[in-house]
Structure formats: C-alpha cells, structure tokens
Amino acid sequence: MASHKPKSPHKAPNPVKNEPKQFFDLIVGNAIDFFDTSIKDFEKRPKYSVINFCSGLELILKARLLLEHWSMILKSPDKADLIKFQSGDFLSVTVVEIIDRLTKICNETFSPDETKCFGRLRDHRNKMVHFCHDAYSKKPDHKLLEEIAAEQCMAWCYLHRRLKGDWSKHFQKHRQAIEGINEALHAHRVFLNTKYSTLKPEIDKEISVGSEYRTCFACGFPSARVSEIQEPVHEAECRVCGTRGSFLRVACPTCSKLSDIDDVGSGSCEDETCGVEITLDDVMQEYVPPYDPKDENPASYYCAACEHPEQSATILGDRYFCFWCHEWFDCTEQCGFCGEHLVGFDPDESGFTGCFMCCIAAREHFDKD
Ligand SMILES: [Zn+2]
Numbered sequence: 481m482a483s484h485k486p487k488s489p490h491k492a493p494n495p496v497k498n499e500p501k502q503f504f505d506l507i508v509g510n511a512i513d514f515f516d517t518s519i520k521d522f523e524k525r526p527k528y529s530v531i532n533f534c535s536g537l538e539l540i541l542k543a544r545l546l547l548e549h550w551s552m553i554l555k556s557p558d559k560a561d562l563i564k565f566q567s568g569d570f571l572s573v574t575v576v577e578i579i580d581r582l583t584k585i586c587n588e589t590f591s592p593d594e595t596k597c598f599g600r601l602r603d604h605r606n607k608m609v610h611f612c613h614d615a616y617s618k619k620p621d622h623k624l625l626e627e628i629a630a631e632q633c634m635a636w637c638y639l640h641r642r643l644k645g646d647w648s649k650h651f652q653k654h655r656q657a658i659e660g661i662n663e664a665l666h667a668h669r670v671f672l673n674t675k676y677s678t679l680k681p682e683i684d685k686e687i688s689v690g691s692e693y694r695t696c697f698a699c700g701f702p703s704a705r706v707s708e709i710q711e712p713v714h715e716a717e718c719r720v721c722g723t724r725g726s727f728l729r730v731a732c733p734t735c736s737k738l739s740d741i742d743d744v745g746s747g748s749c750e751d752e753t754c755g756v757e758i759t760l761d762d763v764m765q766e767y768v769p770p771y772d773p774k775d776e777n778p779a780s781y782y783c784a785a786c787e788h789p790e791q792s793a794t795i796l797g798d799r800y801f802c803f804w805c806h807e808w809f810d811c812t813e814q815c816g817f818c819g820e821h822l823v824g825f826d827p828d829e830s831g832f833t834g835c836f837m838c839c840i841a842a843r844e845h846f847d848k849d
C-alpha cells in the first residue's frame with residue numbers, strides 16, 4: 481500500500497512554479513486600469529493622465545519581463561525573496577532597467593526612437609509628481625493637451641505594435657481590453673486636429689513639388705514625411721506627433737509591384753490581386769550583393785542585436801543594415817569561437833563565450849576541460 485505523507489496544514493503548495501502567470505495577469509489588469517484612468521482624466525486632469533499613462537506603460541513592460549522570471553522585476557534579483565514579492569514588498573526596476581533587461585535577457589529589440597519616447601514619458605511623469613507646472617493646475621489649455629496627446633499617441637503606438645505582434649501570444653487573455661484602450665486613445669487625435677490644420681498648407685505645398693507623405697501610424701494624419709535613407713530603407717517622420725519609423729520599399733518578387741513593408745515578419749505585396757507575403761528571404765535575395773570569390777568576407781550576416789536565427793543583415797551603401805530589427809551598424813565583427821561574421825556584436829571574450837549562434841557549443845567545449 482502506498483504510504484502518503486500527511487500534508488502539513490501550514491505549508492502552501494509550492495507557489496514558485498505557477499505564480500508568475502498569476503502575477504502576470506494581475507499586473508496586466510492593473511496596467512489596463514491605469515490606462516483607462518489616464519484616458520478618463522485626459523481633458524480635465526492632464527497631470528493625472530500623464531502619471532497614470534506612464535504607470536500603465538511601465539506595468540506592461542514589467543509584465544513582459546516577469547514572464548522570464550518573477551525576480552527580474554526586482555531592482556536586485558540576487559536579493560529575491562518570494563514571500564516579500566508576493567506581498568508586494570519590494571523595490572522594482574525603472575523603465576530604463578526594464579528596457580535594458582528585456583534587451584539583454586529576453587532578446588527584445590527597442591529602436592532608439594522607442595527608447596527615447598518611453599524615457600520622455602517617464603521624465604514627464606517625474607516632473608508631474610515632483611514639481612507640477614502651473615499650466616496643469618488651472619484649466620488646461622489646448623496647447624498643453626496637444627502636447628500630451630502627441631506624446632501618448634506615439635508611446636501607445638510603439639507599445640501596441642508589440643502587443644499586437646510578437647507579444648500577442650502572452651497578452652491573448654487581455655486582448656479585448658487592450659483593443660478598447662487603442663480605440664479610446666484614437667479620441668486623442670481630435671486634439672491634434674489644430675496642429676494638422678496649421679501644417680496642412682505647408683504639407684500640400686511640399687507634396688506639389690514632389691515630397692511624399694504617408695499616413696502616420698501613431699496619430700492617423702497624412703503627415704508623415706517620407707525620405708529614402710538608402711535603397712530600400714525609407715524613413716517616415718510625422719510632423720504632427722513626431723513619431724518616426726522606418727520601412728522597406730521593395731519590389732514584389734511575384735508581380736514586381738513596389739510595396740512598403742513595415743515588417744518583413746508580416747509584410748505583403750500591396751497589389752490587391754497578388755498580395756503574396758514578402759519574406760526576409762525575398763529581401764535578402766534582392767539586396768545581398770552576389771558572392772564574389774575574390775572577397776574574403778561574406779556579404780550576409782547574422783545580427784547579434786536582435787539575434788534573429790537566420791542571416792538578416794547586409795551592406796547597404798557604406799553601412800550595414802539588419803532587415804529584421806531595422807538597425808544600422810558601422811562594422812561587422814567575427815566570432816572568436818565559430819568564426820561567424822556578425823553585426824551588432826562585441827568580439828571581446830567571444831573566443832570563450834561564442835556568439836548567439838554558437839554559445840552552447842562554446843560553453844560545452846570549455847566545460848569539458
Ligand atoms: Zn503622427
């Protein structure tokens with residue numbers, strides 16, 4: 481007969497294994513609550529809108545980090561104490577630290593524009609908490625609301641792109657609430673109308689002499705000025721809300737129609753009857769220079785910045801570009817262990833630690849000795 485140990489009435493089942501998911505949902509629920517409050521307060525109490533919006537953003541980023549391990553959202557993970565964590569008694573990470581950990585530990589990439597945008601939001605919140613400006617205490621004027629609307633449209637756009645894209649599998653349960661915030665934030669665009677109307681004559685004039693504008697994905701106005709950085713990389717910068725982003729303008733490999741691809745992970749041909757998916761492979765085939773046996777170095781590279789598991793970077797003009805994470809690099813480096821050429825890579829110590837492609841092999845090799 482199998483003997484059962486009597487259960488201690490004081491000992492809870494080991495919480496470590498199941499808790500993170502539970503904390504995740506709690507934190508996301510709180511984040512959604514902060515965003516809702518921020519939206520409600522926007523017109524009448526902009527100070528609270530700024531503070532709560534920033535808290536919402538911080539909590540979403542923390543929730544993502546928590547999926548790695550609950551101790552990751554503590555200021556010092558080495559002093560992690562689950563009991564204190566469960567009771568909410570801990571010092572947590574700042575936005576800058578969250579972005580740093582998400583980049584280094586969770587392999588997420590943040591563009592400089594996105595990092596700056598989140599940083600500005602945090603600075604603005606800190607100002608509101610410590611030294612609230614006069615403009616916020618009296619009846620808020622239009623100019624002030626316009627600035628906050630632009631700031632929130634931009635930050636939400638970056639965050640929503642993640643929540644809809646790579647992170648959607650984690651946030652599935654909260655999808656409806658997230659889309660609710662997205663729709664409610666569209667109302668902010670009304671506050672940017674005046675700015676758009678003021679700029680419109682200038683934009684029209686520029687278009688008449690050949691400039692190109694596209695719809696801004698953050699504020700929705702046709703006010704994002706397009707410029708070619710280096711074929712096929714283009715950049716669009718919005719004159720209303722300031723959001724900047726890059727995209728690829730490539731010929732469809734099936735029907736040759738020029739199509740704008742924001743993301744090679746999910747971009748497709750703009751021709752309605754064609755509509756085929758345009759993949760990283762298609763773009764690499766088109767833009768990686770043909771192999772030259774005289775040349776010692778290869779022309780396509782792995783990217784250590786985003787650690788995409790396929791080669792995703794090549795030389796464009798006099799710099800290197802990763803089609804996956806849209807980052808530019810000045811040089812390539814070689815892994816000291818496997819000899820692979822990479823962009824965004826620090827070769828120091830790589831003879832022992834390897835690169836992201838070979839690190840397991842490197843570790844096993846040196847552990848053997
Ligand atoms: Zn915009």
Ligand SMILES: [Zn+2]
Pocket residue numbers: 732733734735736737749750751754755756
């Ligand atoms: Zn096509």
Ligand SMILES: [Zn+2]
Pocket residue numbers: 783784785786787788792802803804805806807
């Ligand atoms: Zn990359």
Ligand SMILES: [Zn+2]
Pocket residue numbers: 815816817818819820834835836837838839
């Ligand atoms: Zn390597």
